[in-house]
Amino acid sequence: MRKTLLALTLGLVTSTAFAAGEHGGSHAPAGDAEVDRTIRLEAGDMWFDAESLNVEPGHTIRFEITNTGHLAHEFVIGDAQAQEAHREMMQQMSGGHGGHGDHGGHDMAEGQHGGQMPAVNLAPGERATLVWTAPKNVDSLEYACNIPGHYESGMSGNIDLQG
Ligand SMILES: [Cu+2]
Secondary structure, three states: OHHHHHHHHHHHHHHHHHHHHHOOOOOOOOOOOOOOEEEEEEEEOOEEEOOEEEOOOOOEEEEEEEEOOOOOEEEEEEOHHHHHHHHHHHHHHOOOOOOOOOOOOHHHOOOOOOOOOOEEEEOOOOEEEEEEEOOOOOOEEEEEOOOOOOOOOOOEEEEEOOO
16 A cells, blocks of 8 residues: 555656646646556566557556466566666575675665666565656666566566657
């Protein structure tokens, strides 16, 4: 519940900023109106349905994601590079001796997503909502589950932002 509320609040702030920048105030009044589109997604073991998405640049999307699998999953939006970095972080957190190099990596211990990537975690059977405004300056992004082994097993999809 809290998460949903927070996501909605963030979405509101973002789309307000967009509208102000574009003199585009002809949208419907407040409430749910700042969401242009709702996309329902299913996360399973190990897949997403849909397998890819087309999204209008600048549109605010409400993702409603249901985990119908028996494992915990996550839904993270970012470019391919960010997803890969996130994946490496998750692997280090999952134990093992992956973390060679100079950094201890303790700053990642909380399981945060680097602050910039919209993300929700889903326990088995859980449903979560994520409100996100599509950027206008990129052609494509990925959504993925970066829990170790999941992405590799097929838990990712392409977001096409060509309009
Ligand atoms: Cu997963």
